[in-house]
Amino acid sequence: MNASAHKHENVVKADEDTLLTEYFVSMMHKIFDPIPVPLIMIDKESKIRMINKVFADFLGLAKEEIIGKPVLEVDKYSRFPYVLKTKEAEIAWKHTFENGHTAIVHRIPVLDDKEEVKYGVGMVLFADIENFKDIIEKNKLLENEINLYKSQLKEMHGAKYSWDNIIGNSEKMAQAKFIGKRASNSISNVLILGESGTGKELFAHAIHKDSARSHSPFVKVNSAAIPSELLESELFGYEEGAFTGAKKGGKIGKFELANGGSIFLDEIGDMPLKMQAKLLRVLQEKEFERVGGNKIIKTDTRVIAATNKDLKKQIQEGSFREDLYYRLNVMTIEIPPLRERSGDIESLIQILLKKLSNQLGKYVVKISDNAMKILMSHNWPGNVRELENVLERAINLADSDTILPVHLPVYLNHSSRINIDGPVRPLKYLIEDTEKEAILRCLEYTEGNKLKTAELLDISRSSLYNKMERYRIT
Template sequence: MPDLRITDLRVGEAMTQEFGLVDHNTPVETVIDLILKNHWGEVIVVDDEKKFMCLVTRETLVRTITNGLPKDVPIRTLCSQDTITTTEDENLTRARDIMRRRKIGRLPVINDNGEVVGLLTARDVCNGFSFKLEMLGEHMYAVLENIAEAIQVIDCDGRVSFWNSGAEKMFGITAKEIIGRKLADYFPDDLLLKVISNMQSYQNVLTELDNGVYIIRNAVPVVFSNGEILGAACTSLDVTPIRKLIDNLEKAQTRVRKLERIIGTQDLLGGELFYTVNPETRRVLQQAKRVAATDATVLIQGESGTGKEIMAQVIYNHSKRAKKPYIEINCSAIPETLFESEMFGYESGSFTGAHRAGKAGKFELADGGTLFLDEIGELPMDMQAKLLRVLQEKRFYRVGGTSPITSDVRIIAATNRNMAELVEQKLFRSDLYYRLSVVVLEIPPLRERKDDIPGLTRLFLRKLGMEYGRQIKGIDSEVMRMLQDYHWPGNVRQLQNLLESVVILMDDDYVTPLSLEEAGVMDVLRETEKTKFSHSRHKEEKTIQLDDLVHHHEREAIIKALQQTNYNKAKAAHILGIPRSTLYYKMKALNIDGKPTRTHFGVPLA
């Protein structure tokens, strides 16, 4: 693509290479004949080496002849010493300014050797700029027509002066139909008309068109450098795919939270949403219930998967706002361009094709109730400032609105980040942090509350059994030991997901080590054992003899049962009091017919 910067236009691009050229010894009379014959307005005089000497105009010749100059004198007689020249590389704007300042209509163009290569006239300057502007216009039109955004431009009277193909597709109106007409005839409350009316810019305005398309609009006044107002321009970008992703994410998160809440249904937990028997976690739970009775802002901290969303639900359920709206929003899932519209809504008729009723934001929807801001630590700094202003002033404006809206909202925020460190690193505003952290609840990770694992495991197995139509009768004590030994980096959510895999993929109705093998999760749980034993070698040496002894007696008991039943696996398992799948596993582990295991009696779910 050629250089379209008009200020970089060079003399060589605009000059003419057709000009009158005469030797300095040519008589004036001959020069006059050449000018008349060729219709020249001037001649360029060169010396014997063809180097530039001067430029003589037709007007100069007429004036000197009238004053009595003999016609037989050489043309060099008329040469002056102050003739101005330029070069091919000279900036055309600068050459034009020289011609204006010196009040001359032409400039000889010479090269480094002093030879004449062209002539720049006032007409050449105009044509050069005109051609460049025409080329610039063509290229810019092509760019604007092929750009993804819809682009609309109106003049000061509100008439459409530009409407690209993107606008045709987005709004269903052709450029031929709308250009030159009043925009208000088609969209009476369009954002562009507001720009012309109040000379204000609008940025990142979200709207939903009647056909379900979501767009982001940016509209600005178009003003010359001298302050003259030309009109207004607007770009509109289709963000429907992003919006659908957000909607799908919100639906998925809602489903996840509903499943998590099933963990603590009243039938299973006697009215508790958040299950725990761990003393420290119960202390946090009691604090949550106490603060629920107030309207204090609460910040819930904890690693991913510890149950921060459920703790927020506990606070809501025990609050005086329990019958009012509970609105959840994931701060990390909202693009910056959609933040204001999502949080504060947009005014009616703010944009082309918008629903006339406008749309309420999260703060408006949560009025009188609770707004749960999940992953608050991921909020960008400029969004933090907007959120802080609403929390301080307790009022906000819809996008495109002029009237403040007050909203009585209780804020609960949650994060898996270290907020104090974020503040120290200048990644989170300290004033917003202090406003959010009136009460801070820290949920311990599952590895620090392993006494909760048996109860959570039974709870999950019962719930998952109902969900997938499986009747889980119990869990082997060896499996329970492995679950309690594991470090659970993904916390309660990881425990639930692991058990879900087991319930779906296990063959039997009793969870055994073989069930873990069948679900492909045994290696995950064994990682902890390998790490633990590598750091506890002395303890391992002490217990190895006891383990061998247990294995020996288990092996003998299984072989004896098999012999008594003539190797009938079902009858042998019945004698041993274990499920058949456990028997198979222990036979494999103890190298009985190539299938080891240990015999452990089951742990009932009830």
Template sequence: MFELVNIQEYVQKMAVIIATVLDMEVLIGDTHLKILGDSHLQPKSKDYFGKNSISARALKEKKVIIIEERKTETATCKNCSKKENCDICSMIVLPIMKGEILIGSVAIYASTEEDKKKLIHKRKFFIDFITKMSDLLISKLEENHENLELKVFYKRLALLIEYIDFALIGLDENHNIINCNSKFRKMFGFGDREIKNLNEIFDYIDEDDFYSLVNRTVFEEKQVIFRINGKQVSIIVTCDPIIADGIYKGSLIYFKKTEELYKQINKVSSNVSDFKFDQIIGSSDVIKKIKEDAHTFAKSSSTILIQGESGTGKELFARAIHSESNVSKGPFIAVNCAAIPDNLLESELFGYEEGAFTGSVKGGKIGKFELANGGTLFLDEVGEMPIHLQSKLLRAIQERKIQRIGSNRDVPVKIRIIAATNKNLSKMVKTGEFREDLYYRLNVIPLFIPALRDRREDIPVFLDYFLNTYNKALNKNIKGFDNNVKELMYNYSWPGNIRELQNTVEYAVNIVKGNFISIKDLPPREFSYEEEPTETEYGLIRPLKEVEALYIDRALKKYGDTLEGKENAAKALGISRATLYRKIQEKKKD
């Protein structure tokens, strides 16, 4: 680490300086006994001290060695093979040390009687002076080491900047570019030419406030439009200032193409769909036909409207369509229009700029349309979208462009639209609740998913599938369902469709005590009976009054207990509203 050889030129100069000041001969060596500094400039014999030399002894003992008479006072000299040709008659050797670390040695020697007398007479002065010169050598070593460490640091930093997966430049306090990686050069087409001035980048920028962004002393991020190769490119620019002792010393500027950033966000999110049609459960003819049609529609880029009651699996079909589409490698972004409050839905879909409204987050927000770029946007429960947003949705679907709230700049989006609803949109168009032009724009390819009661052949399949699922999830080993339970399940209308059936099986697996699920293990809110049904050779037989009450309850659950709900329930049951009211009153008396 601290090697004199790293400053050999300086060591040689120091040897000459010491010799000039003291008017004595000087040799400076390292811990390997190599001579690095010689006041004669050319060593008289060889470039190394001997292993039995006085310098070797001084290093070994870590102390100053003074030899007043070489030929009489030291065994080292007596045993030296060069003693006959050596003209040194006395010498002083000092180890160079940094704390307890040996660095090398400085030796001054006398070759004449006159120099010998001077060395002995002024030895205290000579030792003090050489000690100070040794301190200078150590200081130079430390400086050299710090410079080396700094070079290594900058080399590591340059490598780190180069291997960061986005474009980056480093600025000093005067906004001079002191570093940039190859990704930045490639993004802006600078090639290998040197870039020093930030103004060179301004030629690529449409917006006026880029300079104010990089001049900030706080972390800042903004979407900026650049002109690159004649095209407008949206880039997220992030400025991270470097502050030392409260003083601005420069900043790091990161550039990430908006499209690439969205791809990375979606790659690590759960929005990427990998759901296939063969994962959709059902073997009935009707569901097979729908799966075949959906598979055909998937290859198209046209908008699809999936209709069906809640719980029929509309989102599963949407995910399967995406997975089989030409944009399957892109994101699948789902938005439930019914689950988001009206005042937040617009910003959720289209995003907003910073400061667009009170409570907006710093830096703005990316909307679902932009996040879905290159993939599929699934608008679930689209019938719940407020009328004032429908025109903006229509424009986005028609032009494939959106504007963030608080911005007048169009952002192009390349997406596949799939919408879903459990409402009758054509009826809503007639009542003015849904825009007619939006309805036709969404309903380019209609896909209707039937209710579970209209595909009863699939009910046994679902029962086995969910039983197996919850056996594993709950660490159970339930063998199956009683026969009367299977028949009850088959004949039940399932107003909540597959979701209700799934919840029913999960409840039963949790509560069952034996090996088979019986009627008493079913949720009481849907299957509440005072006594077990009668088993006959014709199957389950229930009292007519009980069956009538059951179907009245189901109709009211489906249509609601309001005046309009009761009217619709009566129509579904095939009776008049007055008859329905009478039977409800009779049920209450019972």
């Protein structure tokens, strides 16, 4: 083939490419003109080959004035020549056009198989920067609202406490925590035993939070606080019309809420026998029916139960099912009472003082030696809950950053001196002990100021002197 033939072939090919390009651009106009989003297409020479009507109107020009011109003649601030040169897209850039409008734009280079630039596509995301800011603010508000709801949902149906919240290094408490942590790593049911106020609920929270179910719900039910006739519907829910007063659409039960997570059944020893039978079926079959319904609902819920009752004694008396006891009694944790771990009392006091001071807004973080002796000598039948109540009362009464004996309940001193197993002392002497204790504490509080002591005790100064002489208080 001679040179003229080659030249003719190249001209024909160029004409075909031009026709194809013109056809392509024409199709682009037809496709993108109706779209309400501003769009533009630039060739590799930075000339505008297509712009839709919305974009032309945004620039304040007719399409005919724009197409075919270099982009810098239409908008001298355009970064398209730079984008085509670097071959790197600019996504969501803030750009101020020559007409003064500020917008958020995309600039995207389109490459061929050889990584060469074919053309560039531009898009205006937000024609008004203020609208963009408004959307951002609304999204922030929405995100904050979602986070708030998530937080509230977690608070309602999530574990709040971890092992760090359980204070105590005594041998018995260390043993209880050891078993609790092992229970966290298992899928078995857990039975927590302990006197009232020992922290059974804290252990339940910590077990769930440390388990593989920690991201699933943790639902609490107090078996003693719910009337027996309502307990079934509370645990398993009910269908619409199941009974008079039933909500429209029915109600989901605690076991459904806890699906995939854990349910904490506190005061399990107070659960009626009828409900014990239904609970046993859930533990055995992993299924239940709503009240008034006949649909079988499957559940994957771990049961953590707790009680301050002697379940073995209740079994003998016939008030607790033996088969349910053995279903629950897989991982058993016995929490020692405070009187059996007196070595933990001082550290508990310091932590509770800090916690309560923050809650009450009063800086009371110290305790006098005499006050500490009184607290250490008490038997604490109410366990940690009683200790917390005593400290809260003391903080409210304190006028400085230190708790003194005068801020503690009078009964604490007597409890360590009176032998409850021996004969009861006459009431006269108990009253005298109380009166003497009150005067001593008040004198300590007023640093020996008898006038102020009499005023605080609401008695005359002469009466105070008489009582001091009677009780040999110097």
